[in-house]
Amino acid sequence: MTIRLYDTSARQIRDFTPLTAGCVSIYLCGATVQAAPHIGHVRSYLNFDVMRRWFAYRGYDVTFIRNVTDIDDKIIAKAAEQGRPWWSIGYENELAFNSGYDALGCLRPTYEPRATGHVPEMIEMMRGLIERGHAYESEGNVYFDVKSFPGYLSLSRQELDNIRQPESTGETGKRDPRDFAMWKSAKPGEPSWETPWGRGRPGWHLECSAMAHKYLGEAFDIHGGGLDLIFPHHENEIAQAQAFGDEFAKYWVHNAWVTMSGEKMSKSLGNSVLVSEMVKQWRPIVLRYYLGTPHYRSMIEYSEEALREAESAFARIEGFYQRVIEKAGGPVEPAREVPPAFAEAMDDDLGVPQALAIVHTTVRQGNSALAADDKDAAIARLSEVRAMLGVLGLDPLDPHWDAGNASDRGEELHGAVDTLVRLVLEQRESARGRKDWATADAIRDQLQQSGLVIEDSPTGPRWTLGPR
Numbered sequence: 001m002t003i004r005l006y007d008t009s010a011r012q013i014r015d016f017t018p019l020t021a022g023c024v025s026i027y028l029c030g031a032t033v034q035a036a037p038h039i040g041h042v043r044s045y046l047n048f049d050v051m052r053r054w055f056a057y058r059g060y061d062v063t064f065i066r067n068v069t070d071i072d073d074k075i076i077a078k079a080a081e082q083g084r085p086w087w088s089i090g091y092e093n094e095l096a097f098n099s100g101y102d103a104l105g106c107l108r109p110t111y112e113p114r115a116t117g118h119v120p121e122m123i124e125m126m127r128g129l130i131e132r133g134h135a136y137e138s139e140g141n142v143y144f145d146v147k148s149f150p151g152y153l154s155l156s157r158q159e160l161d162n163i164r165q166p167e168s169t170g171e172t173g174k175r176d177p178r179d180f181a182m183w184k185s186a187k188p189g190e191p192s193w194e195t196p197w198g199r200g201r202p203g204w205h206l207e208c209s210a211m212a213h214k215y216l217g218e219a220f221d222i223h224g225g226g227l228d229l230i231f232p233h234h235e236n237e238i239a240q241a242q243a244f245g246d247e248f249a250k251y252w253v254h255n256a257w258v259t260m261s262g263e264k265m266s267k268s269l270g271n272s273v274l275v276s277e278m279v280k281q282w283r284p285i286v287l288r289y290y291l292g293t294p295h296y297r298s299m300i301e302y303s304e305e306a307l308r309e310a311e312s313a314f315a316r317i318e319g320f321y322q323r324v325i326e327k328a329g330g331p332v333e334p335a336r337e338v339p340p341a342f343a344e345a346m347d348d349d350l351g352v353p354q355a356l357a358i359v360h361t362t363v364r365q366g367n368s369a370l371a372a373d374d375k376d377a378a379i380a381r382l383s384e385v386r387a388m389l390g391v392l393g394l395d396p397l398d399p400h401w402d403a404g405n406a407s408d409r410g411e412e413l414h415g416a417v418d419t420l421v422r423l424v425l426e427q428r429e430s431a432r433g434r435k436d437w438a439t440a441d442a443i444r445d446q447l448q449q450s451g452l453v454i455e456d457s458p459t460g461p462r463w464t465l466g467p468r
Contacts, residue, residue, distance in 0.1 A: 003058060003347050005222070006297060008230065008252040009155050013349050018221055019250060023063070024055045025220035027212045027249070029229055030066040030112070032204075033093035034074040037100045037275050039291060039302070040258040040265035046288065047255040047296035047350075048224050049106040050392060054346050057338075057391050065215045066109040067208060068094055071116050071201055076190055086191055087116075100275035103284045104291070105393045105400050111215055115207040119193045122202055122210045125244050126182055126195075134243040138173025140185025140198040146178050149239045155252060156231040180236050182206040205236035212237075213246055223249035227256055228264065255296045265302065273302060282307060285401050289314045289394055293356050297349075313360075317385070318396055319455075319464065320363045323370055324382040332379050334386035334395070342388050352392065359388050421452065425461045 003016040018024055028048050031041060045066065055062050070090035079086040094114075101108075126142050129135035134148045146152050146160065153160060163178055171181050181203040186192035192199040212220065225234065234252065241248040257264045265273070278287055290310035294300050324332060337343075339362070345354035366381030389395040396402065424443060431439040444454050452463045 001058065001343075001347065003055070004349055005251055005253055006349050008254050011157075014251065016221075016251065018060070019219055022059070022061060024060045024222065025063045025216045026052065026065065026222045026224060027208070027216055027220060028064070028066045028109075028223075029208060029225035029233065030068050031094070031097045032069040032072055032074070033090045033097060034072065034078055036093055036096040038258075038265055039273050039275055039278055039287070041097070042100050042104055042106075042275050043258050043291045043300065044224075044226050044255050045101055045106055046104060046292040048253075050292055050296075050352060051222075051224075051253070051350055052107060053391055053393060054350060058347075062110075063216065064107075064109045065111050065113070065212070067211050068097075068112060068114045069204065069207065070094065070114045071191060072204055080189075096276065100279075103275070103279050104288045105284070105398075107393075113211045113215065115202055115211075118207065118211050118214065119195075119202065121214050122183070122206050123195050125206065125210050125213070125240065126197075128244050129182075129240065132243060132245075134239075135182060136175065137197045138175075140200055141171060141173060141181055142183035142197055143171075143174055143179040144182055144236065144239060144243075145175065146180070146239065147176060149243050151242060152239050153231075153235055155235050155238060158231065180205060180232065182240065205233055206240060208233070209237045209240040209244070209246075209248075212248070213241065213244075218245070219247035220249060222251045222253055224253045224255070227254045230254060253296075256299045258291070258300045258302055260302050262301070282311070285394065285396065286311045286314055292392065292394070293352050295349075295351065295353055314394075315464070317359070317363055317389070320366055320385070321382065321396055322462070322464070324366060324378045327370060327375055328379050328382075331397070332382045332386065334390050335383040336387070338387045338391060339384055342391075346391070355388065355392070359385055362388070421447070421463050425454070425463070429461065 004013050005016050006012070007014045026048065028045070030045075031037065048064075052062050052064050068090075071086065075089050076086055079089050082089070126135060129144065130137065130142070133145075135142055135144050137143075153163070160178065171184070182205065183195065183197065183200050183203055186199040186201070190201065192201055212223070223234070223237075238248055259265060260273075275287075282290075286307070290307050291300065293310075300306075338346075339358060342355045342358040345351040345358065348354075362381050362385050366378050366385070369375075369377035369381060386395050386397065390398065424447065428440045428443040431437075431443065447454050447463070454461055454463055
């Protein structure tokens, strides 16, 4: 058993060998909390949630760090626009992100450090870089000297001479326009912290290098994030950490975006779809299926049609669950191990689409067993499906989906609808009993037009919500 991952720094799939046998350390660049999350944000954590679950299934002890950037230019600007404290903007949106992660069944990180809680670690790193000649102070700012670090741009494989000089952001005193800010001097009305170089606030890149060092040490296994972070964020993280003396990340794993009309989903472009609105329109488990089952390195072009297809596909799985449980007369436990073909797909760079194909094949086999009245085979197939979907965080019988994520009000509504539908179905059964097929078919058709799927089973008719 060898897990293989596509390493951005090597531009190839590599066998995964942990730094410490039996353990995996992962650092994921988390949210910059200037606004509520859209589904593109959540996709990134979903992808790494699946990675984490697979490592855990394979017997690894996983340490998973996901940071929160709770101070930056956009947060400060929004606070000024809204006349609110900067920290209230960040905290409100941090809660919104966690609500979105929870709704889609993501496991909580081992630690979730905030940037503003780690200024002492940032000061220590800046002091070390200045002493080593890789950074310098100018007018209260601290900049990293990119020419001092020969390995700069090794991740993105660019040439320094070809890097476009950044537009002016009010940073002054740079020796080279391409040098980047690790610390920004205090401006009137902005939050600031005391340092040996005067009051100021963190630069975006410094916080991740400092927090990865604190929680994972000088070297760790996997650094993750979206493709858009490769440059400049991850390049700058590497430069700071390695110039400081850390080995830093051994593998670099990047997920692709969610796009709309070919453009990356982005708040600034106005083409984002907020998670808080999506979970009102679609069941969270369907959203997880939609966002979490394409390969993590493949773009997802958002459309309601694609979501409806995902809903229909997942409904077929749920229908299989229901039929087997009825046949078995009670719950079916997940298998202790997933099928070998599923494991092979997941070991190969987290091949979720190929693994999901095994799930659907197993569902079809189970349905065939039901049709042949082979109860034991049907139960065995459901047991395998539960094991596979459990690894993907998509088992409908997991307490998170089965009960923990449903409100009492939702359960009451389902019960009321169930009572009404069953009254109508009794009328249909009466019509069938007196061989009034026209009335029975008319009742069925009317229920289907209202969005219900009626299925006749050996134990009587049952209903489910149909696809949108």
